Amino acid sequence: MNGCYDVIVIGGGPAGLAAALEARRTGAARVLILERNNELGGILNQCIHNGFGLHYFKEELTGPEYAGRFIAELEGSGIDVLLGAMVLDFNDGKTLHVMSRSHGYQELHAKAVVLCMGCRERTRGAIAIPGDRPAGVFTAGAAQLYMNIEGYMVGKRVVILGSGDIGLIMARRMTLEGAKVLACVELMPYSNGLNRNIVQCLNDYNIPLYLSHTIVDIRGDKRVEQVVVAEVGPDRNPIPGTEMVFDCDTVLLSVGLIPENELSRKAGVQIDRRTNGPVVYENMETSLPGVFACGNVVHVHDLVDFVTAESQRAGRAAALYAQNGEPQGPCVEVRNGRAVNYTVPQHIRTGNVEKFVEIFFRVNNVYRNRVIRISSGGKVLASFKREHMAPGEMEKVAFPKALFPQIADGEITVSVEEEEAQ
């Protein structure tokens, strides 16, 4: 393994696989994937349920099958892969300090780097659940790893806090393996999981979903023995007198995901406080020239199909950077208007857009029959109707290049408005 590459991809999950393959297709001669685990595929390996790939492959695959398609494409592609490899550090000169079982410590050099480190789960500490600290409290993803990869059953009577997709999937998984899932408890008045998962993971198995409820106490000496659940008011504080006690041995937490940017921060990549991921341009380039990012390290996605699409853009851009250097030209800032929590990208270099730029964002509440507006200088440039929007569903609009000449003051605002208001 020679230490100089056109493109080095950090992370071999769905984002890294798609970015590396697309970089190679775009003409990058030397591409390397660095993966911390002993196999490629990332989180897809433990997501054994089906429903992946409906957009990208037009068929329904399980997680391992979805990853398997890309891993199969790697064979014979000429892309190098280093497993069991941890990137300790990298700098804006794009020298990577890497530790691996097979090669020990190495310095590797790249013309372009793609960050594909994914995200991690919020833990009990992050949401400060009061009570005892016995064994039996797991993040849903950790429980999924123990069950689906290691083959351990993590509990018999389960309460799940949070109704994100991983929590819902684990409710069904544990039920199928013989556990009793007593309740799924959600702080918000709506679920952040996909509707189809509420139906086929909870309703199919008669698992009650308590909206506007939370866990106010965990009791147990060595192992979880009881949890106390209470209703919350509009201020999300527990309402005294509404407590219910569940006898259980396990609590699973599905309370959000955080992009994993320790490495990016250390390298000086600018991070967006709203996404907890790098601020990116239209081609997924970060604030460091030649350093790109894609997938859940940038913003947490609902569907892996969209991670693949985003990562292909990043991989293509990384290969082009390795060949041609930095794209130049004027830059437009994307501002968050009413009801919009964040956007990706945050900057658009207008000269680098072919026909349109796709802007991804999440809304701050559940809305019906609204219009997404892109406006600039007090003028509406584009509108997109939506019948239904929710924080759990990422929104996407395609903003055509033909409208760029109408942009005033170098910025556009994405907002969600009532249909009749102008």
Next chain:
Amino acid sequence: MTELICIVCPKGCHLKVDEEKDFAVTGNGCPRGAEYGKKELTNPTRVITSTVRVEGGAIRRASVKTSSDIPKGKIFEAMRLLDNVTLQAPVHMGDIVVHDILGLGVDFVATKNVPPRT
């Protein structure tokens, strides 16, 4: 008239199924939704995924799925068939793990390659 949420794809269309009119479906975004709506009220089915033990492999479990959807009422019975299955590595994606589940003409197949332990 029954209201359903379609589970065919992540979009989750809100379906209305009219039992009086031969299970006519409205609110569906695609033909698969119409098919799902009718099936859900006449013979609901699901694809089941799980894992089985692997010996001599790089990892200890191989993921599996039913090769097609099976009736909802047979799910737990089908799951029990996996309890005593032990595969020997290597396992290849698509390998048949349990043949003809409960006489339904559907197999459990591996969804993952498990190479031998090195």
